[in-house]
Amino acid sequence: MNELDPRIHQVLDGELPLESLPPELRATVLRLERAAQLLRAGEAPASVAGRVLAELRRPRTATRGRRVLRWLTERHAITIALRPIWSLALTAVLAAVVLVPTHGTPPLLGAQEGIAQFVGHFPGARSVDVVGPFTAWRSGVIPLRDDDHDGVWSAVVVLPTGAHEYMFVVDGERWVADPLAGRYVSDGFGRQNALLIVRPVGR
Amino acid sequence: MSEFADPSDADVIARILAGESDAFAILMRRHEAGLLRFATRMLGSADAAADAVAEGLIRAYRHLGSLDDPGRFRTWVYRIVANRCKSHLGRRSAQGVSLDEAAPVPDPHDGEAELERAEQMTLVERALATLSPEKREAFVLKHVEGMSYEEMAAMTGERIPTLKMRVHRAREALLEAMKEHR
Numbered sequence: 001m002n003e004l005d006p007r008i009h010q011v012l013d014g015e016l017p018l019e020s021l022p023p024e025l026r027a028t029v030l031r032l033e034r035a036a037q038l039l040r041a042g043e044a045p046a047s048v049a050g051r052v053l054a055e056l057r058r059p060r061t062a063t064r065g066r067r068v069l070r071w072l073t074e075r076h077a078i079t080i081a082l083r084p085i086w087s088l089a090l091t092a093v094l095a096a097v098v099l100v101p102t103h104g105t106p107p108l109l110g111a112q113e114g115i116a117q118f119v120g121h122f123p124g125a126r127s128v129d130v131v132g133p134f135t136a137w138r139s140g141v142i143p144l145r146d147d148d149h150d151g152v153w154s155a156v157v158v159l160p161t162g163a164h165e166y167m168f169v170v171d172g173e174r175w176v177a178d179p180l181a182g183r184y185v186s187d188g189f190g191r192q193n194a195l196l197i198v199r200p201v202g203r
Numbered sequence: 204m205s206e207f208a209d210p211s212d213a214d215v216i217a218r219i220l221a222g223e224s225d226a227f228a229i230l231m232r233r234h235e236a237g238l239l240r241f242a243t244r245m246l247g248s249a250d251a252a253a254d255a256v257a258e259g260l261i262r263a264y265r266h267l268g269s270l271d272d273p274g275r276f277r278t279w280v281y282r283i284v285a286n287r288c289k290s291h292l293g294r295r296s297a298q299g300v301s302l303d304e305a306a307p308v309p310d311p312h313d314g315e316a317e318l319e320r321a322e323q324m325t326l327v328e329r330a331l332a333t334l335s336p337e338k339r340e341a342f343v344l345k346h347v348e349g350m351s352y353e354e355m356a357a358m359t360g361e362r363i364p365t366l367k368m369r370v371h372r373a374r375e376a377l378l379e380a381m382k383e384h385r
Contacts, residue, residue, distance in 0.1 A: 002375065002379065003375060004371070004374060004375050004378070008374075009370075009371050009374070012346075012374065013352075013367070013370075028378070031378065031381075032346070032374055032377070032378065033346075034323075035327045035330075035331075035346075035377060035381065036342075036346035036347055038320075038323055038324050038327050039244055039327060039328070039331065039343070039346070039347045040240070040347050042240070042243065042244075042324060042328075043249070044236060044239045044240050044243060044249075045239050045243060045249035045250070045252050045253040045256075046253070047235060047239075048235065048239070048253050048256050048257040048260070049228060049231045049232070049235060051257050052231060052257050052260045052261055052264075053225075053227075053228065053231075055257070055261050056224065056227070056261065056264055
């Protein structure tokens with residue numbers, strides 16, 4: 001490639017006036033300026049402003065990663081639907097966790113005491129109590145709690161080992177046999193009481 | 204300055220960042236023509252240039268908050284569009300399409316003066332297309348967009364002596380290519 005006379009560059013860079021060049025060098029400067037002029041004047045594409053504004057106003061589609069992150073960090077109501085048989089199995093597992101002896105340090109219980117957990121699903125209830133011979137069938141002694149207001153009421157209490165009949169009292173007036181109890185006994189008046197077996201802890 | 208004077212780029216950007224997103228149309232009106240011309244010269248195709256500029260403007264809008272000096276919006280948006288052009292050139296090179304093939308052909312129904320001008324335009328465009336992207340960019344920024352070496356340095360991140368040398372080599376290469384295509 002032929003190097004141009006440095007004065008041509010100086011003129012094109014505005015460091016020297018065109019008139020300072022000899023005619024043959026001026027012709028080269030004018031050729032380059034004519035080329036630039038043609039390139040400046042060429043037909044430009046149509047405006048893209050409308051297309052850009054339309055894109056900017058369109059809601060952005062979140063990437064899969066962003067969607068997952070948003071799902072994980074926002075509040076959701078999660079409903080788990082279980083077949084009754086699985087509900088029973090889950091109750092059995094919970095009961096096993098609570099009632100089966102563990103190898104850790106047992107709570108300070110007497111030799112004839114065990115832990116009983118009562119769980120019932122009573123959506124919309126204002127209060128739920130468990131009653132039985134251990135409360136003299138009076139409500140208000142062992143109230144169940146539903147701290148997260150999801151309709152699942154529960155209480156954990158220490159009871160003497162052995163079999164205990166029990167009932168739930170909903171809103172202080174409705175008596176309900178625990179549908180998940182698994183064992184029931186007649187109350188002698190044509191109804192069934194739920195039956196709970198409490199085993200000694202650590203034995 | 205009159206209170207009705209056009210707001211500076213920095214003022215417009217402050218409005219956009221404050222929530223007036225439609226003010227971006229002011230920046231587009233102000234810089235779009237130059238960007239389209241620059242991209243057309245870089246890519247040799249009006250359609251590809253429109254794509255590169257639209258992509259660049261969208262990108263600029265979404266990253267406005269990261270612009271350190273809003274007064275330098277012009278060189279910043281040129282840099283974004285230049286990068287989009289390089290991506291298009293990379294894809295096109297991978298597909299085996301040359302800039303020369305994209306150059307327009309004079310319409311024989313035009314008048315004699317128009318034909319001559321169109322031929323000159325084709326000659327210059329084809330010569331420009333033979334330059335490396337770096338030299339082409341240097342020549343277009345300096346002589347078509349009329350940028351100073353300082354603006355070019357702000358846009359490309361290169362030193363001024365490097366850019367000067369690149370423009371000089373680009374002029375020589377363009378003249379050489381114009382001789383060959385005559």
